[in-house]
Amino acid sequence: MTTPTKTLWQERYRDDHQQERLISNPVIEQILAHRSVRAYSDQPLPEGWLETLLATAQSAATSSNLQVWSLLVVEDPARKERLSKIARQAHVARAPAILVWLADFSRIQQQATKRGAELPALDYFDSALIGSVDAALAAQNAALAAESLGLGTVYLGSLRNDLQATVDELQLPPLVFPVFGMAIGYPDPDKPAAIKPRLPQAVILHRETYQPHPQQDELISAFDQRLGEFYQEQKINVSDWSGHVIERLQDIDAGGTARSQIGPVIRRQGYPMR
C-alpha cells in the first residue's frame, strides 16, 4: 500500500485496523480523498466541464438502460440565491454552478403517449426508487470526475428542505422531481475541507446474513469519541455522532423546513409510490 493511501485511510477511519490489506492505485486514491467542499475560489469552471461531467454521469449503470434521470444546471446568480434560501445554506449562492439531479420518467411517458401505450409500472414505488438510484449513480460519477479535475463538490439534500419550492423554481413538469442538488467549484485554498471520519468497517459489513458485530455498541461508542474529537478540531459545536444523528431524526421539519412534505410532493408530481 502506498503512503498516500495509508494516510487517507488514517484520516477516514482514525484507526489502524486492516489497512495493511488495502489495495491502492490512483483511481482508488482519488476516491478515498473525497471531502465535501462548501467554500469556493473565484476561479471560473474550466471550458468543457459540463460535457465532461455529463459524459461521466451517463457512463454510470442505469436500470434496464431506462436512463430515467436528467441534469439541470443553474448558473444564474438570482436563481442560485433563491436555491440557497430553500437550502438554508449561504454557500449555495456562492458556488459557480449548482447541478440538480432529477428523477425523470417524462421522456419515456412522452414516447409511450406517442405510441398509445400506458405505463402502469409508474404507479409503484419501484419506479421512484429506480429514478432516485439512477440519478445517484450518475451524480457520484460526476462528483468523482469533478474531484479528479481539482474541483470540489458538496451534495445538497437541502434542496429537499422545501421540495415544492424547488420544483416550482426549476419549473419541473409531471414525472420529474429533484433527488438532490450538488454545488461545484474550485475549492477556496484558504478554507480547506477535511476528510470526515466514518464508522469502522466492522459495523458496516455483514457476511452471508445480517448479523450486527458482537461489539457494535463499543465500536460505535469509540467512534462517537473519535468524531467528537474531529468536531472539536473543526470547531463544530456537536458532541458526538450518535447524539448528532438522533437529533437530526427527532424532528423531520426541524428549523422550519418541510421535509415531511417530500412524499406528498413526489406523489403530486405523478408517483403514487404504491
Place this chain on the structure above:
Amino acid sequence: MTTPTKTLWQERYRDDHQQERLISNPVIEQILAHRSVRAYSDQPLPEGWLETLLATAQSAATSSNLQVWSLLVVEDPARKERLSKIARQAHVARAPAILVWLADFSRIQQQATKRGAELPALDYFDSALIGSVDAALAAQNAALAAESLGLGTVYLGSLRNDLQATVDELQLPPLVFPVFGMAIGYPDPDKPAAIKPRLPQAVILHRETYQPHPQQDELISAFDQRLGEFYQEQKINVSDWSGHVIERLQDIDAGGTARSQIGPVIRRQGYPMR
C-alpha cells in the same frame, strides 16, 4: 483530448457532437470505460478486495453523516444459487461474490433506544430516500474502484424481483432493506462486455429551468435507431430503445416477478414512507 477518451465517447454516444471540449485524465477515462460484466473467469478475487472496496464506498458522501447503509457480502455457493433464482439471472450464481447494498437505519434506532429517544423522522419518505441514495453513492464508488482493479461488476436491481424473498434469505431485521445487489468478479476474457450507448447529452441536460430540447423527438428517434444497431451487433433481440423501455414499464410484475410488492415490503420493514 486523448485518443482513448475520443474512442470511449464514440462508443458511448455513437456521434461526434461536442467531444472536442471533453476534458480527459486517467480517472475520467476509467469512468467513461464502464461496462456491465455478466460473465466471469475462474480467477479468485484479490486479497484485500473487500476492505478496499468498502473503504472507497465509505468515502462517498452521506447525508448529514448519517451513514444509513450497510454492505452484506454473499460468497456461499448455495446462497448465491438461491439469490440467482430470485434475480432470475444464472450469472448471479457464477460470480465469485455478490454485494448487497442495504438501506439501514437500524444502527441509529438502536442508539436512540439506548438513550430513550424516539425517531419520528423515520416515518417519512425522506428517510427511505436517504438510505437508498446513500447506498447508491457508496456502491458507485465501489464499482469504480473494482473496475480500476480490473474487476467487472453488474448492478442487480433484480434482487428486488421478489424483495421479501431477498429480505428472508439475508435475514434482514426491521429498518433494513436491500436497495440492489452487485455481482463482482474478473471478466471472462472470452465473453467481453460492450459499452452500452446512451441518449445524447442534449436530451438529458437542462439549463436554469426544465425545458425539453425542441428536437427531443427526433433526437430520441435517432437514438432508437443507434441502439437498434447496437442490439443487432450484440445479437440481442430488441428492436429499439423506446420500445424496450415502454415494454419494461407496461407490466410491473412481468414474467411472474413481484415488483409491485416492493413498496409493501419496505413498509413492513418499518418505513411507512408518508
